[in-house]
Amino acid sequence: MLRLKSEILRRRQQQRFRTETDRARRRHIFELFVILSCLIVANIIAMLVFEDLGLEDATWLTLTSITTVGYGDLSPASVLGRFATIVFIYIFGIFLLAQIVGEWIDYRLDRRDRMRKGTWRWHMKDHIVVLNTPDRHGDRYLRLLVEQIRDTPTLRECPIQVFTPHFPDGLPPDIANLGVVLRTGRPEGRVELEEVDIEDARFVILLAVDTNDPRSDSVNLDMLDQLESYELSGNVIVECVVEANRDRLKKNGATSVIRPIRAYPELLVRTMAAPGTEAIIEDLFVYAGNHPRRYDVPFKDQAWGDLASKLLQKGLGTPLGYLNIYDQMITNPPPDAVVSGKAIFIMVSQSAVYQPELVESCITTPG
Numbered sequence: 001m002l003r004l005k006s007e008i009l010r011r012r013q014q015q016r017f018r019t020e021t022d023r024a025r026r027r028h029i030f031e032l033f034v035i036l037s038c039l040i041v042a043n044i045i046a047m048l049v050f051e052d053l054g055l056e057d058a059t060w061l062t063l064t065s066i067t068t069v070g071y072g073d074l075s076p077a078s079v080l081g082r083f084a085t086i087v088f089i090y091i092f093g094i095f096l097l098a099q100i101v102g103e104w105i106d107y108r109l110d111r112r113d114r115m116r117k118g119t120w121r122w123h124m125k126d127h128i129v130v131l132n133t134p135d136r137h138g139d140r141y142l143r144l145l146v147e148q149i150r151d152t153p154t155l156r157e158c159p160i161q162v163f164t165p166h167f168p169d170g171l172p173p174d175i176a177n178l179g180v181v182l183r184t185g186r187p188e189g190r191v192e193l194e195e196v197d198i199e200d201a202r203f204v205i206l207l208a209v210d211t212n213d214p215r216s217d218s219v220n221l222d223m224l225d226q227l228e229s230y231e232l233s234g235n236v237i238v239e240c241v242v243e244a245n246r247d248r249l250k251k252n253g254a255t256s257v258i259r260p261i262r263a264y265p266e267l268l269v270r271t272m273a274a275p276g277t278e279a280i281i282e283d284l285f286v287y288a289g290n291h292p293r294r295y296d297v298p299f300k301d302q303a304w305g306d307l308a309s310k311l312l313q314k315g316l317g318t319p320l321g322y323l324n325i326y327d328q329m330i331t332n333p334p335p336d337a338v339v340s341g342k343a344i345f346i347m348v349s350q351s352a353v354y355q356p357e358l359v360e361s362c363i364t365t366p367g
Helices: 002-050 055-066 079-117 138-150 215-227 243-251 266-273 277-283 304-313 356-364
Strands: 128-131 160-164 180-184 203-206 235-239 256-258 291-295 299-303 318-324 329-331 338-348
Touching: 002 055, 002 079, 055 079, 079 180, 128 138, 138 160, 138 266, 203 215, 215 235, 215 243, 235 266, 243 256, 256 266, 256 277, 266 277, 291 356, 299 304, 299 356, 304 318, 304 338, 304 356, 338 356
Parallel strands: 128 160, 128 203, 160 180, 203 235, 235 256
Antiparallel strands: 291 338, 299 338, 318 329, 318 338
């Protein structure tokens, strides 16, 4: 416990130091700019007094001199005017301008590098926080997941922040270009969750680090325990490796629990876009639950709504689609569509008996 408190204090001190350093650098650049402005004003006044120029010409002469453009259309002629230009512009002004430009460029490059490598403090709201990424082929899965999120109308504009240790050199450009930002670190530790604005997140996603390691569930259980100390406003979606741990994850605060199917990120996105549909989709991956079954039964020129109604009334299952006479799979056709096909696909329960003759009799019987 003491070690944890010490680590929390250390991380917060580091963040405070980085924030204060950023402020100090911006303040220093601003102070240099104020001094430069004073030198510019002083030289303009000198040109007004010693060179008898108008305000427009005095300003033009000062700015072309300090930027070293030097058009030559105007120049100081008096001794005092030249002396003022040497002191205000040549000795101090040009040096200060170069210093300001250099420090500003250096600050921007450092800021950009920290954003890329995940050490920047992002301030986000109504966003998606992805905690951890798979340690093997994590970039591939993350890319597929983000692409699916961006293809979902209700989630398309939602900012995404990934909190993981697996991208120390920054996110791959093709992922970052999809509007994803990185926070580098290990989420498990009760340390930096506030730095990803966890309480303001629309969704918090706990990915399984290793889909073949049951200990990934232990990590997510610990993360859920940490999240209990926050007033979360969004849904918490958790991947579960071991089916027996599903109830434990639910009891510890998970809004939705899903299987980690790396080849099918759509399952996770469906969970965000339409909570509850994940239970229906997951059944498709388990033969012991509800599952689709193919019946090679030909039929011709029937309204899909009438055909589906007959199957439902007979308790034979829920029609999902059919294979047409051109061997094309058609799913969820409109009810008034007149269809002909070679086979029909029906969602059936685990206890349903395979009875193609009954299905054929049902869909070929008029009325």
